[in-house]
Amino acid sequence: xxxxxxxxxxxxxxDAGDKVAGRTPYIHDLVRPGMLHGKIKxxxxxxxxxxxxxxxxxxxxxxxxxxxxxxxxxxxxxGFLADNFALKRDKVRQFRDEVAAVAAIDPxxxxxxxxLIDVEYEPLPxxxxxxxxxxxxxxxxxxxxxxxxxxxxxxxxxKYGHHTGDLExxxxxxxxxxxxxxxxxxxxxxxxxxxxxxxxxxGHGNLTxxxxxxxxxxxxxxxxxALEAMGLEGCGARVVVPALGGGFxxxxxxxCYEHIAIxxxxxxxLPVKILYDREEEFAYLSPRQSAExxxxxxxxxxxxxxxxxxxxxxxxxxxxxxGATYPxxxxxxxxxxxxxxxxxxxxxxxxxxNTYCQAxxxxxxxxxxxxxxxxxxxxxxxxxIDPLELRRKNANQPGDESPMKFRIATxxxxxxxxxxxxxxxxxxxxxxxxxxxxxxxxxVGVASLVHVGGSGRIYRSDGSGxxxxxxxFGHAHVAYGGVEMxxxxxxxxxxxxxxxxxxxxxxxxxxxxxxxxxxxxxxTHASRGAFMAxxxxxxxxxxxxxKLFALCPGVFEEIAGKASAKGKSKxxxxxxxxxxxxxxxxxxxxxLVTKRGLPDEAWAKVDLAKVLRxxxxxxxxxxxxxxxxxxxxxxxxxxxxGIGNMSAAYTWGAQGVEVAVDEATGEVEVLRMINALxxxxxxxxxxxxxxxxxxxxxxxxxxxxxxxxxxxxRVLNAGxxxxxxxTASEMRFPIDxxxxxxxxxxxxxxxxxxxxxxxxPTAPAIGNAIFDAVGVRLKELPMxxxxxxxxxxxKGRIDR
Amino acid sequence: xxxxxxxxxxxxxxEAFVQPQARLLDVLRDTLGATGTKEGCxxxxxxxxxxxxxxxxxxxxLFPALEAEGKRVVTVEGxxxxxxxxxxxxxxxxxxxxxQCGFCTPGMVMATTALLAENPAPTDDEIRAGLVGNLCRCxxxxxxxxxxxxxxxxxxxxxxx
Ligand code: FES
Ligand code: FES
Numbered sequence: 002x003x004x005x006x007x008x009x010x011x012x013x014x015x016d017a018g019d020k021v022a023g024r025t026p027y028i029h030d031l032v033r034p035g036m037l038h039g040k041i042k043x044x045x046x047x048x049x050x051x052x053x054x055x056x057x058x059x060x061x062x063x064x065x066x067x068x069x070x071x072x073x074x075x076x077x078x079x080g081f082l083a084d085n086f087a088l089k090r091d092k093v094r095q096f097r098d099e100v101a102a103v104a105a106i107d108p109x110x111x112x113x114x115x116x117l118i119d120v121e122y123e124p125l126p127x128x129x130x131x132x133x134x135x136x137x138x139x140x141x142x143x144x145x146x147x148x149x150x151x152x153x154x155x156x157x158x159x160k161y162g163h164h165t166g167d168l169e170x171x172x173x174x175x176x177x178x179x180x181x182x183x184x185x186x187x188x189x190x191x192x193x194x195x196x197x198x199x200x201x202x203x204g205h206g207n208l209t210x211x212x213x214x215x216x217x218x219x220x221x222x223x224x225x226x227a228l229e230a231m232g233l234e235g236c237g238a239r240v241v242v243p244a245l246g247g248g249f250x251x252x253x254x255x256x257c258y259e260h261i262a263i264x265x266x267x268x269x270x271l272p273v274k275i276l277y278d279r280e281e282e283f284a285y286l287s288p289r290q291s292a293e294x295x296x297x298x299x300x301x302x303x304x305x306x307x308x309x310x311x312x313x314x315x316x317x318x319x320x321x322x323x324g325a326t327y328p329x330x331x332x333x334x335x336x337x338x339x340x341x342x343x344x345x346x347x348x349x350x351x352x353x354x355n356t357y358c359q360a361x362x363x364x365x366x367x368x369x370x371x372x373x374x375x376x377x378x379x380x381x382x383x384x385x386i387d388p389l390e391l392r393r394k395n396a397n398q399p400g401d402e403s404p405m406k407f408r409i410a411t412x413x414x415x416x417x418x419x420x421x422x423x424x425x426x427x428x429x430x431x432x433x434x435x436x437x438x439x440x441x442x443x444x445v446g447v448a449s450l451v452h453v454g455g456s457g458r459i460y461r462s463d464g465s466g467x468x469x470x471x472x473x474f475g476h477a478h479v480a481y482g483g484v485e486m487x488x489x490x491x492x493x494x495x496x497x498x499x500x501x502x503x504x505x506x507x508x509x510x511x512x513x514x515x516x517x518x519x520x521x522x523x524x525t526h527a528s529r530g531a532f533m534a535x536x537x538x539x540x541x542x543x544x545x546x547x548k549l550f551a552l553c554p555g556v557f558e559e560i561a562g563k564a565s566a567k568g569k570s571k572x573x574x575x576x577x578x579x580x581x582x583x584x585x586x587x588x589x590x591x592x593l594v595t596k597r598g599l600p601d602e603a604w605a606k607v608d609l610a611k612v613l614r615x616x617x618x619x620x621x622x623x624x625x626x627x628x629x630x631x632x633x634x635x636x637x638x639x640x641x642x643g644i645g646n647m648s649a650a651y652t653w654g655a656q657g658v659e660v661a662v663d664e665a666t667g668e669v670e671v672l673r674m675i676n677a678l679x680x681x682x683x684x685x686x687x688x689x690x691x692x693x694x695x696x697x698x699x700x701x702x703x704x705x706x707x708x709x710x711x712x713x714x715r716v717l718n719a720g721x722x723x724x725x726x727x728t729a730s731e732m733r734f735p736i737d738x739x740x741x742x743x744x745x746x747x748x749x750x751x752x753x754x755x756x757x758x759x760x761x762p763t764a765p766a767i768g769n770a771i772f773d774a775v776g777v778r779l780k781e782l783p784m785x786x787x788x789x790x791x792x793x794x795x796k797g798r799i800d801r
Numbered sequence: 802x803x804x805x806x807x808x809x810x811x812x813x814x815x816e817a818f819v820q821p822q823a824r825l826l827d828v829l830r831d832t833l834g835a836t837g838t839k840e841g842c843x844x845x846x847x848x849x850x851x852x853x854x855x856x857x858x859x860x861x862x863l864f865p866a867l868e869a870e871g872k873r874v875v876t877v878e879g880x881x882x883x884x885x886x887x888x889x890x891x892x893x894x895x896x897x898x899x900x901q902c903g904f905c906t907p908g909m910v911m912a913t914t915a916l917l918a919e920n921p922a923p924t925d926d927e928i929r930a931g932l933v934g935n936l937c938r939c940x941x942x943x944x945x946x947x948x949x950x951x952x953x954x955x956x957x958x959x960x961x962x
Contacts, residue, residue: 013895020903021891021910023837023877030836191938193841193849193904246904247938279842487902487939687898691940695901698941721846721936729929729942736943 006591007496007506008750009683014492015506016485025244028197028213033272036199037066037104039265040111041258041275042118043285044089044098047354047714048127048140051091051120054101058117064110067268068118069261070101074268077227077260082158083147085320085357087227087260093122094142094319096715097285097356099257104265104273127354128155129714131293131314134351142319142352157317157350161328163336163643165404166343171308175299177384182295183372184781185764186708187288187316190361191726194246195282200262201272206236208266212259215252215484216524217242221516223255227263242514248486249699250360251286253526254322283719287359288709290324291316294372298341304386306395308343311335311369315350317358324358325350327365329459332643334370334761337403337651338451339377339395344404346643354714360526362696363757366452367703367764371782374448374765378772388769389427389447393418397451397653399743405638408646411753413679413741414449414653420739421447421657424675430659431773441661443672444774448656448762454681454745454753455649457527458635465533466520467541469498470626473617475592475610476508479538482522483530484514488756489688490530496685497535497749502542503589504609520628528652528754531684535749537631544627546589549609552616552623554581557596560611564604578605634747649747652754654678656697656762660770667790669705669771670734677739678758682751689755693738696759698727704764705783706731808869810835811879819866826850826861828869829876837877837907841936848935851908851915852876858915860934877907880914889959890914890952899948901939909935913949917956923949 019025056068071090079085089098101118105111128134128142134155143152172178199211208228214220217240224238245252258275265273277286297310317325328348335346381388396415402408422428425445435443456463468480479498485491491511499506512518522533558578566574578599586597592609599605617624638645659672676693683689706725710717718724744751768779777792803818810833817832829835829852841849843862850862853875880888887895890913900906909932916923916931923931928949929942937945 014898014900016903017895017898017900018887020900020906021877021887021894022881023835023907025903026836027839027904029840030830192902193847193936193938194839194902195841245902247902249938279844279847487904489901687944691898691901691944694941694943695939696941699938720844721842722844726936726938727941728934728936729932729946732942733926733929 005500005750007500009686011686012492012496012506014489014688015495016491027194027244027246028199028211029194029276031199031211031243033199033201036272036274037106037269038108038111039102039104039262039273039275040108040115041099041261042101042115044093044096044100045120046093046122046124047096048125049093049122050125051089051093051100052123053121055119056101059103059114062110062114062117064106065103065114066106067104067265068101068114069264069268074264075231077230077264079255079257079260080321082321084143085257087257087264095354095356099261102261102265104269127714129353129355131316131351131353134353142354155352157321157325157352159325159350160641161332161348161643162641163332163344163346163405166308168308168343168345171343172299174301175307176302177380178297178299179376179380179383180297181372181376181379181780182293183375185292185368185371186782187291187358188361188703188707189283189288189709189724190249190251192247192249192251195277195279196251196256196258196286197274197276198259198262199272199274200266202266202270206233208236208238208263209241210238210259210263211241211243213245213252214240214242215248215486215526217484217514217516218482218521219524220255224263227260231267240516242484245484245486248484248525249362250364253360253524279721280719283724284716287322287324287357289361290327290358292368294369296372296376298376298380300380300384304384304391304394306339306341309335309341310345311373313348313369315348316353316355317350318353318355320357322357323360327368329640330365330457331369332405333453334366334373334451336405336643337397337407338373338449339392340397340401341404355711356716362699363761366757366761370448370450370761371764374762375768375778375780378769379778387431389418389422392447392449406644406646407651409651410747411650411679411681411743411745412653413743414655416741417653417655417677417679418449420677421655421675424737424739425657425659427657437661441663442774443659443661444770444772445657445659446766446769446773448765448769450654450758450761452652452758452761453527453648454532454652455635455747456529456533456633456754458637458647460523461637462632463523463635464630464632465522465537466628466630467534467537468520468626468628469541469545471545471613471624473610473614475504475608475613476510477502477504478510478512480512480519481534482514482519483534484525486525488530488692489685490534492685492688493531494534494538497538498542501539502545504592508592520630528756530756531752532749532754533631533633535684536633537629539749540631541627541629544629545625548625548627549589549612550584550587553584553587553594553612556612556615557587557594557607560607560615561605650681650745650753652679652758654758654762656766658766658770660767660774662771662774662789664775664793667786667793669767669784669789671701671767673734674736675739676736677741678755679741679743680755681745681748681753682742683740684750684752690738692755693759694736696757697736697763698732700760700763701731702727703760703782704767705785708783804867806867806870808871809873811875821867823866824862825864825866825869828866829861835876835878839904839907841904848912849905849908851911851935853911853915856915856918858912877910880910888914889955890917893948893952893955897944897948897951899940899945905935905937909937909945913952917953921956921960922953
């Protein structure tokens with residue numbers, strides 16, 4: 002393993018130089034000739050009938066080029082259940098609803114014009130929690146489904162479940178059983194770069210859209226459908242992705258604002274840019290779904306788990322995007338975190354008049370890992386077993402097949418737990434009732450995670466294509482359809498191409514991401530970026546090497562012969578380099594072609610560029626390129642049964658934290674953290690660490706600070722003044738990273754996906770540490786000082 | 802209705818005609834094309850728009866452009882050394898991986914430059930306090946703090962020699 006030239010070595014990011022210099026263009030910075038600025042008029046009610054829209058005053062404002070509503074544009078449906086519309090007609094179902102839009106020559110005029118649009122509504126009663134929405138006789142958010150059939154309830158038509166093992170028998174076999182209810186909040190992805198796009202048409206009706214998306218090719222399909230709805234059948238949609246400014250799931254679906262920009266661009270014949278400001282980002286972009294979860298788990302007298310029941314109720318908001326499909330990922334820890342013989346999982350997803358929800362990093366996993374791991378801690382205490390010990394006893398092992406039928410090839414969970422225990426000095430610190438110098442109660446807690454580490458199959462194709470072209474100078478130009486959001490895909494892909502092809506990283510040039518230039522990719526989600534890109538790269542470079550070596554016989558000898566000829570006769574030189582070899586005699590490393598059997602001398606190392614030029618500039622010359630479409634060896638699960646090996650590898654980990662709890666104020670401070678992660682193999686250390694640290698910060702925000710507050714569907718904290726994400730000050734505790742290398746057979750260079758795991762176990766680890774410190778169980782996130790205080794007071798009353 | 806505005810931007814004299822209420826951020830980005838400075842919140846909460854005015858770190862989204870009259874404004878485009886190399890602070894962000902999506906980076910780099918000018922040998926806590934107004938959603942700040950420390954060390958060595 003150690004003979005890699007670049008894999009696993011410290012290297013700086015290839016894009017860092019431009020980013021520190023302010024040279025990287027984001028959607029905010031892009032300008033197109035003649036470009037107009039679009040602005041959206043959002044609903045003023047959470048639920049209301051639209052009676053009349055008067056756009057006449059807006060249209061008269063100088064500088065306005067178009068004002069559109071659903072009444073004067075073709076109907077464009079949005080979302081995989083097609084229950085959403087680019088512009089709303091008849092009814093609004095959330096404050097986020099797009100009622101009209103303006104294109105003007107500058108953003109200020111567009112804003113002013115939006116203010117001049119008058120909409121007359123007839124307010125309707127709304128439903129703002131899943132419980133309200135499921136009450137008999139509750140107002141319906143959607144009266145009909147996408148096909149116009151009447152609906153009778155607010156349940157979203159998506160079925161997820163999993164029932165394996167003999168639940169009743171395992172309940173009987175349990176010595177200890179603990180049941181609990183847990184709540185996790187809506188939170189905002191909070192990309193520092195807000196959402197935006199530019200749409201433009203050519204004279205033939207072909208669309209180009211510069212989009213802040215993580216799914217350029219699925220977006221291309223959505224936009225093509227939109228073109229069809231607009232009467233532009235047969236026209237093409239090209240999606241170009243500028244530097245993203247953060248993704249975190251926001252770019253996993255197409256958005257109404259993108260479709261509106263398309264409608265405005267078509268109407269005006271000019272490029273139209275729509276850019277959200279921070280307030281719009283908070284109020285009118287889809288957050289992480291909230292979830293209410295009931296968990297029951299049991300174990301036998303030895304602490305071996307017997308069964309697990311998980312029931313989730315999700316607030317979908319008014320329309321369906323990928324947030325609704327969180328249960329597809331929730332199943333992963335529910336069925337496969339620790340060995341559990343009997344598992345029952347049910348999820349209900351409910352329409353409400355809140356803002357509709359979408360993907361966010363972790364995608365359902367943190368939502369259920371908090372309940373499962375908090376409840377497991379309670380179970381350990383109930384059983385009188387050390388919580389870390391209970392976890393180690395039940396840890397999955399390599400070779401296991403989990404209830405969901407995951408084939409677990411590599412699993413370092415136990416090693417991770419062991420590392421956390423050692424790093425945290427668990428035995429000396431746990432359950433000791435310690436205090437710090439300021440009198441704060443100290444405690445330690447641990448929680449584990451499993452996540453997809455070999456992509457996650459949620460479409461029929463989970464593939465990634467790559468195209469690599471070698472130029473005359475020995476450089477590789479890599480067209481890849483995955484998206485660099487900040488996570489460091491550029492680092493791992495560069496390293497993988499250089500390593501597996503045999504050139505220097507500086508010779509690798511990435512061309513991301515343009516649907517016109519890059520092969521298809523399902524999207525950058527599920528921690529799949531590096532796993533997929535590098536697997537595709539390894540296979541494409543193998544093709545390139547085969548082509549190159551097939552061309553080497555004769556060409557290599559001619560070039561090497563010339564180089565060796567100094568002071569020698571032609572014949573002598575020819576003798577030294579030998580007769581043309583067989584393809585397998587040649588090797589390429591560090592951009593130098595060598596031939597087996599030749600001495601380690603300069604003349605015997607031929608610059609790749611020379612070979613490439615020699616085979617290009619000759620009679621019947623050729624150039625080298627290769628494409629590969631990589632499909633990981635995984636299965637599309639049956640979601641209703643919850644069965645299927647959805648990933649080609651699984652990533653495992655554990656986090657341990659020590660906290661100090663101020664019992665007077667309820668304030669929680671994390672003092673230190675040990676994060677152990679089974680990453681398969683370290684591909685690029687700097688990017689890997691960055692992903693984990695960044696994940697931890699988001700996990701900390703989820704655990705202690707972040708929550709979108711709303712009143713009757715209206716977001717109350719739409720800005721960083723009232724919605725606090727962790728700053729450098731909150732992240733002041735030391736973090737020890739431990740990477741366990743299990744060398745996964747499906748992983749590129751043995752590595753597994755690491756994009757999301759950092760944030761998955763943070764909240765339960767902190768919650769468990771709070772319990773260890775002060776003996777109260779926080780069942781609702783975020784664990785704010787108010788909630789901690791209330792819990793401490795309640796315990797005080799009971800103790801008295 | 803537009804007022805004339807003259808100041809020094811990254812060492813060069815510039816002039817522009819701006820609305821009286823214009824924000825410095827918009828003048829930099831839209832009028833002068835210096836798009837390295839980013840807008841993350843428009844209300845002084847995120848630090849993405851940080852620039853130096855006479856050496857002091859300022860949120861350009863809150864700063865009235867006309868108040869820059871006659872001042873020295875430095876943006877991220879103006880940090881590189883005369884030979885074109887990145888500044889010690891920029892270099893440290895590259896080396897330590899203090900950059901992910903990069904959207905907070907120009908602001909972080911400017912805030913760090915100002916911090917180290919004022920306090921060349923900051924403690925960890927002083928670094929955190931100095932960067933508390935700069936939000937980053939990607940990095941968890943760990944590698945950013947490492948970068949600030951590397952830059953401080955490098956500048957100190959340079960100072961001594
Ligand atoms: S844009 Fe100025 S502080 Fe956020
Ligand atoms: S690097 Fe993305 S916000 Fe800091």
